[in-house]
Amino acid sequence: MAEITLDEAKKEAASLRTQLNEWADAYYSKDAPEVEDNVYDQSYNRLLELEKEFPEIVTPDSITQRVGGQIDNDFTKVEHPIPMLSMGDVFSKEELKEFDQRMQKLVGHPVEYNVELKIDGLSLSLEYENGKLVRASTRGNGYVGEDVTANAHYIADIPQTLPEPLTTEVRGECYMGKEAFAKLNEEREEQGLSVFANPRNAAAGSLRQLDPKVTKKRQLSTFIYTWVNPPEGITSQHQAIERMHELGFHTNETGRKLATLDEIFDFIDEYTAKRNSLTYGIDGIVLKIDDLNIEQELGNTVKVPRWEIAYKFPPEEQETIVRDIVWTV
Numbered sequence: 001m002a003e004i005t006l007d008e009a010k011k012e013a014a015s016l017r018t019q020l021n022e023w024a025d026a027y028y029s030k031d032a033p034e035v036e037d038n039v040y041d042q043s044y045n046r047l048l049e050l051e052k053e054f055p056e057i058v059t060p061d062s063i064t065q066r067v068g069g070q071i072d073n074d075f076t077k078v079e080h081p082i083p084m085l086s087m088g089d090v091f092s093k094e095e096l097k098e099f100d101q102r103m104q105k106l107v108g109h110p111v112e113y114n115v116e117l118k119i120d121g122l123s124l125s126l127e128y129e130n131g132k133l134v135r136a137s138t139r140g141n142g143y144v145g146e147d148v149t150a151n152a153h154y155i156a157d158i159p160q161t162l163p164e165p166l167t168t169e170v171r172g173e174c175y176m177g178k179e180a181f182a183k184l185n186e187e188r189e190e191q192g193l194s195v196f197a198n199p200r201n202a203a204a205g206s207l208r209q210l211d212p213k214v215t216k217k218r219q220l221s222t223f224i225y226t227w228v229n230p231p232e233g234i235t236s237q238h239q240a241i242e243r244m245h246e247l248g249f250h251t252n253e254t255g256r257k258l259a260t261l262d263e264i265f266d267f268i269d270e271y272t273a274k275r276n277s278l279t280y281g282i283d284g285i286v287l288k289i290d291d292l293n294i295e296q297e298l299g300n301t302v303k304v305p306r307w308e309i310a311y312k313f314p315p316e317e318q319e320t321i322v323r324d325i326v327w328t329v
């Protein structure tokens, strides 16, 4: 940590706490997250760092002192022994090139990636015992999430039992399709209720419901993309997704194993063009080193896996318009 005085640490911690409380309140109480998970995580980890360096600045009401590190809400807490991390983001093909060069340097040879659409939803963990769904939980702060098992029983594409008696955990994105989102907001408007700003907030508000009957009325879906403890013989991300599909999980079939940046850039251009015609929201493309053994070797930083990166599309409306205006001028 760069040398700072106790006084500076106190000031920075106080402003971090205010900001984190506001973000957590928006996320937990209003289902209207104001920032991406990893922006929240960066501030949260910075506060942890300051409090570790200067224990005397810890206050009892600091968000780091709360169970699960977040605003306490009514859900049962679920520990994630394997943390549900967020992903590092890049915003240009140039940065993707740098990521690829970094990977090649780390691994010592060119690597193949599994390239996937980045679904704009919220992370969901599904745990099975002997092939039965025993727990579903949200990401929370990555280390402690919320138990939403009762609600997961009402998400149609989640297999309640597997064709094999597996004891396993998979993770994916819970999302609401664009059509279901439009219908829900229409109904809410007719009932004089507030409408959701976007499908992601609608999915969060529908999954993180204390009353499962509310979730039942909402059309939630999932795309499963991670096998936390894949069985022997599954050594590639692409293969893991195919096998999870065979087991009945809803996976996104657009994923492709690509070896060169040119192919990856073509994939990005293809789905930038197709984005509006998809029946669900995406906010980018995810590149993952396909070889799961290399993923294991590279591991994670405190916040994000080293072996994957999310390329984010520019925000749909304002960014494009601004860009056009600039170019027109």
Ligand SMILES: NC(=O)c1cc2c(=O)c3cc(F)ccc3oc2nc1N
Binding pocket: 083, 084, 085, 086, 087, 116, 117, 118, 119, 120, 121, 123, 173, 225, 226, 286, 305, 308
């Ligand atoms: N939104 C997504 O469509 C999507 C998200 C993630 C993650 O958040 C994610 C987080 C991890 F720590 C590890 C792998 C991941 O893979 C992922 N893959 C995806 N396709």
